[in-house]
Amino acid sequence: MQILSAENAKVFSENIWKENPIFRQILGICSCLAVTNLVFNTMIMCAGLIFATVMSNLLVSALRNYIAGRIRMIAQVVLIAVSVTVVDLLLKAFLYDVSKQLGAYVGLIITNCIVMGRAEVFAMKNSPWPSFWDGLGAGIGYSIVLLIIAIPREILGFGTLMGYPIMSQDWISWNIMIMPPGAFFMLGILIWIVNSTGKKVGHDEK
Amino acid sequence: MSEIHPLIIFIAAIFTNNILLANFLGMCSFIAISKTLKASVGLGTAVVFVMAITTPVSWIIYYELLVPLELEYLYFLIAIMVIAGIVQLVEIILERYSPALYYTLGIFLPLITVNCAILGACLFFVVRNYNFMQTVAYGIGSGIGWAIAIIGMAAIRRRLRFAHVPPALEGIGITMIITGIMALAFSGFAGVVSIQ
Numbered sequence: 001m002q003i004l005s006a007e008n009a010k011v012f013s014e015n016i017w018k019e020n021p022i023f024r025q026i027l028g029i030c031s032c033l034a035v036t037n038l039v040f041n042t043m044i045m046c047a048g049l050i051f052a053t054v055m056s057n058l059l060v061s062a063l064r065n066y067i068a069g070r071i072r073m074i075a076q077v078v079l080i081a082v083s084v085t086v087v088d089l090l091l092k093a094f095l096y097d098v099s100k101q102l103g104a105y106v107g108l109i110i111t112n113c114i115v116m117g118r119a120e121v122f123a124m125k126n127s128p129w130p131s132f133w134d135g136l137g138a139g140i141g142y143s144i145v146l147l148i149i150a151i152p153r154e155i156l157g158f159g160t161l162m163g164y165p166i167m168s169q170d171w172i173s174w175n176i177m178i179m180p181p182g183a184f185f186m187l188g189i190l191i192w193i194v195n196s197t198g199k200k201v202g203h204d205e206k
Numbered sequence: 207m208s209e210i211h212p213l214i215i216f217i218a219a220i221f222t223n224n225i226l227l228a229n230f231l232g233m234c235s236f237i238a239i240s241k242t243l244k245a246s247v248g249l250g251t252a253v254v255f256v257m258a259i260t261t262p263v264s265w266i267i268y269y270e271l272l273v274p275l276e277l278e279y280l281y282f283l284i285a286i287m288v289i290a291g292i293v294q295l296v297e298i299i300l301e302r303y304s305p306a307l308y309y310t311l312g313i314f315l316p317l318i319t320v321n322c323a324i325l326g327a328c329l330f331f332v333v334r335n336y337n338f339m340q341t342v343a344y345g346i347g348s349g350i351g352w353a354i355a356i357i358g359m360a361a362i363r364r365r366l367r368f369a370h371v372p373p374a375l376e377g378i379g380i381t382m383i384i385t386g387i388m389a390l391a392f393s394g395f396a397g398v399v400s401i402q
Contacts, residue, residue: 030322033230074290081283089279104329107282111322113234179393180228184386188379195374
């Protein structure tokens with residue numbers, strides 16, 4: 001089997017920008033906003049999310065012929081919960097401090113609509129290998145948006161990037177950027193910018 | 207376990223630590239449903255109702271079943287199944303005993319299974335070491351807080367139809383900005399009471 005056939009490459013790259021889950025469907029923004037005040041935590045969260053999406057896509061896709069249509073939602077949720085439990089245990093084992101800081105948000109990957117959305121839309125209908133690329137693409141697309149939000153928040157809110165001070169000595173931190181409203185404003189502005197480029201965010205009533 | 211009075215947790219969960227505005231949970235349905243006021247009231251009520259039941263039930267299962275058996279790592283799996291099960295149960299009971307309420311809340315109940323606010327409340331009481339009464343207060347308070355946020359948002363969005371918003375900001379963009387302003391307003395309560 002080819003490692004990355006043309007078709008898989010298309011699935012993979014479409015999820016990153018053209019069908020980006022956050023811009024396209026406004027999915028899964030809960031955890032997106034909660035952890036983005038520190039770039040490092042965001043990266044760990046993204047890694048966890050990519051892992052969970054890929055693993056749940058693989059599991060759902062491998063078992064898709066055994067899942068009865070009527071109970072497929074609950075079956076998918078259970079498989080996703082298994083993947084997220086693995087992420088949580090790995091974090092607790094290797095990155096205990098970060099896992100303490102992220103707290104409940106790791107568990108909340110379960111209800112992140114992106115994971116569920118990919119399982120329902122793609123993995124239920126395709127074989128494991130394309131599903132793997134689909135999950136990876138969706139995860140990376142999501143991570144890029146998270147980092148775009150996280151980097152300005154940490155720079156303006158703490159005057160640091162990845163913990164290293166980059167602003168001058170007399171920099172006064174914008175406390176609002178660390179607080180929840182900062183995340184809402186950042187995402188609002190980001191959607192504004194993306195919309196101005198002619199890409200329509202979300203399915204709106206208008 | 208922390209020694210905060212349940213009443214304080216209740217107030218804090220509504221205002222200072224609003225699960226939507228401070229913890230960002232339940233954003234997906236918040237944005238989708240707050241388009242219409244009537245649906246927001248329906249979903250808000252359903253969330254209060256389900257959260258008031260799921261958090262105490264999960265507490266009992268976690269501390270009376272999983273902790274003695276040392277199976278805490280299965281909690282994600284159990285919590286999500288408890289939520290799905292309770293939502294189903296509530297749906298069946300309502301349909302049987304209160305058809306009127308069922309027709310108001312009915313279509314919103316399936317949505318609630320994947321509402322992260324519900325799962326979030328079930329995970330936060332573990333992280334914050336609440337005892338039973340504190341958990342009950344937290345569950346009801348969070349539900350009410352979420353309902354207040356979505357109903358307020360729906361009312362604002364109704365007025366917004368007559369406002370001149372930059373075309374690129376229409377819809378979700380402006381909703382996010384307004385949510386930010388709402389979060390700012392709610393953080394004004396911060397001095398009143400606080401939990402973590």
